[in-house]
Amino acid sequence: MAGPTTQEPVKTQQKCIAIFALLCCSAVLLALIFSSVDIWGDDEDGITEENCSKDCRIVLVENIADDLSLHMDGRPRLPLSAGFHTLLDQAKYSVEIVSPVWNLNPWDQETIPSTAKQGQLLFQRLLSLKSRGVKLKIASGLTNSTELKSLAVHSAEVHFVNMTAFTRGGLHSSFWIVDREHIYIGSADMDWRSLSKRKELGVVVYNCSCLALDLHRVFSFYWQLHERDYIPSIWWKRVTALYGRHQALELQLNATPATAYVSTSPELFCPKDRTRDVDAISQVIQSAKTFIFISVTDYLPLVSRSFRGTSLTRYWSPIDEMIREAVVLRGIRVRLLISFWKKTHPLTFNFVTSLKSLCIQLQNCSLEVRFFSHKEQNEDLQHGLNHNKYMVTDNGVYIGNQDWVGSDFAVNAGVGLVVRMNTGLKDRGVTVLDQVRAAFERDWRSRYAKSLQGDKDQQDKYRHSHQGKYHVEDHEWNHPLSL
Numbered sequence: 001m002a003g004p005t006t007q008e009p010v011k012t013q014q015k016c017i018a019i020f021a022l023l024c025c026s027a028v029l030l031a032l033i034f035s036s037v038d039i040w041g042d043d044e045d046g047i048t049e050e051n052c053s054k055d056c057r058i059v060l061v062e063n064i065a066d067d068l069s070l071h072m073d074g075r076p077r078l079p080l081s082a083g084f085h086t087l088l089d090q091a092k093y094s095v096e097i098v099s100p101v102w103n104l105n106p107w108d109q110e111t112i113p114s115t116a117k118q119g120q121l122l123f124q125r126l127l128s129l130k131s132r133g134v135k136l137k138i139a140s141g142l143t144n145s146t147e148l149k150s151l152a153v154h155s156a157e158v159h160f161v162n163m164t165a166f167t168r169g170g171l172h173s174s175f176w177i178v179d180r181e182h183i184y185i186g187s188a189d190m191d192w193r194s195l196s197k198r199k200e201l202g203v204v205v206y207n208c209s210c211l212a213l214d215l216h217r218v219f220s221f222y223w224q225l226h227e228r229d230y231i232p233s234i235w236w237k238r239v240t241a242l243y244g245r246h247q248a249l250e251l252q253l254n255a256t257p258a259t260a261y262v263s264t265s266p267e268l269f270c271p272k273d274r275t276r277d278v279d280a281i282s283q284v285i286q287s288a289k290t291f292i293f294i295s296v297t298d299y300l301p302l303v304s305r306s307f308r309g310t311s312l313t314r315y316w317s318p319i320d321e322m323i324r325e326a327v328v329l330r331g332i333r334v335r336l337l338i339s340f341w342k343k344t345h346p347l348t349f350n351f352v353t354s355l356k357s358l359c360i361q362l363q364n365c366s367l368e369v370r371f372f373s374h375k376e377q378n379e380d381l382q383h384g385l386n387h388n389k390y391m392v393t394d395n396g397v398y399i400g401n402q403d404w405v406g407s408d409f410a411v412n413a414g415v416g417l418v419v420r421m422n423t424g425l426k427d428r429g430v431t432v433l434d435q436v437r438a439a440f441e442r443d444w445r446s447r448y449a450k451s452l453q454g455d456k457d458q459q460d461k462y463r464h465s466h467q468g469k470y471h472v473e474d475h476e477w478n479h480p481l482s483l
């Protein structure tokens, strides 16, 4: 039966396979070419890591609510809104912004117009960038912000990152890149409260294309995730970090030699060579010689994950461990300034009490904790809130977007900036480290920073009055213990 007639179909079959294979190959090739065009099309303006600028000017920017009476010393400090406006003044080609929130105009709220003015002003300036021929690019988490929609219609190109698809977290990153030369990183986001009611701290770095180039790679990473739910491995090369904790950028900051790099989280968002936020924090803590001052809204060494529909909470040790080691084994003075507000997790008190108890009967052991609260206005959650997220030591500073909460580092996207300086040089004048330290000490000594030591009754009262609310307001935490 198997005569010459069956030869023909076999041959055609082979031909078919060959053609099919060829088609497949060219499809793959085309896909590769197009994806690399997509990748390389967004060029880096001819500036490379060989000829980028390392002679930079860094400025500390802060927002302090009008009704917070903090003692200001004579040190230079630029209001945050002024920092944003200077950046916009500099812009010639492009402004790239990542922000978790877009709410510069408090339309839906009954607010005193004056407190909202700065946000509205900034929004108007962003809208008018187009008329100056400046491109505005925005990367955002999935939000329903009408402002973002209006910016997208009038002047901006907006890309969305669906964090739910990657980690079920949120995009907490907050930074600006202007002309790939100037940058902003800090606690503030594009919320009118950041420019009025909340206490924020960040830095603006001018004339620093090396750092901007690297931060831009983080931006490109978010940009490429638009309408995707996976991270293709081919992109890793394009968004590879230029600098990190093992090869930090050596630069001049206000004519003082320093090193710097950018870190990110979560781990899934750290392409090759990119330092994780937790490792950056670790490096800064471990290189401290005499003191570590930390100012964060929330401090909680717990990580909560949902597993088969139920929420599992685990102890998350990395930062807690490093602090313990620094205090007990290296004799470093540690101060923690944590915000005391409606969303303070009750276990925060247990964890910091545990940290404090380390020093009992130990000489040269100093760990102090204070809670920052602006009680008078407590109907509004955010009013007077210390939204800072930084750490300063005798030789370094870390300024980030995340609170020091295990879950945040695990699932939320954020960036951090590490700056380190050789403290041996005493003739260098006031550095940014000195400025951040002064800001910390100002807050620490203010009347809003309260120690909970020996005030157990108040703590208990606070707990009881808030206990019910945690379950309602904070869905992420299925409280594991009854307090």
Ligand SMILES: *[C@@H]1O[C@H](CO)[C@@H](O)[C@H](O)[C@H]1NC(C)=O
Pocket: 046, 047, 048, 051
């Ligand atoms: C930097 O180097 C690149 C390639 O080496 C070159 O194309 C570019 O013009 C240079 N830029 C400046 C500002 O020198």
Ligand SMILES: *[C@@H]1O[C@H](CO)[C@@H](O)[C@H](O)[C@H]1NC(C)=O
Pocket: 144, 146
């Ligand atoms: C988005 O906003 C519109 C109007 O502002 C509202 O009708 C809609 O319910 C919102 N959607 C979500 C998912 O919040």
Ligand SMILES: *[C@@H]1O[C@H](CO)[C@@H](O)[C@H](O)[C@H]1NC(C)=O
Pocket: 142, 162, 164, 165, 229
């Ligand atoms: C975001 O990702 C989740 C999980 O993959 C998906 O269910 C949802 O539809 C996505 N949202 C959008 C707007 O693409």
Ligand SMILES: *[C@@H]1O[C@H](CO)[C@@H](O)[C@H](O)[C@H]1NC(C)=O
Pocket: 057, 090, 206, 207
């Ligand atoms: C950037 O450097 C240039 C040249 O040194 C200088 O003229 C300019 O004022 C600097 N810009 C800022 C914002 O410091």
Ligand SMILES: *[C@@H]1O[C@H](CO)[C@@H](O)[C@H](O)[C@H]1NC(C)=O
Pocket: 331, 363, 364
């Ligand atoms: C404790 O500190 C004092 C003064 O700073 C120093 O003289 C002493 O050696 C320290 N003791 C220990 C055990 O480190």
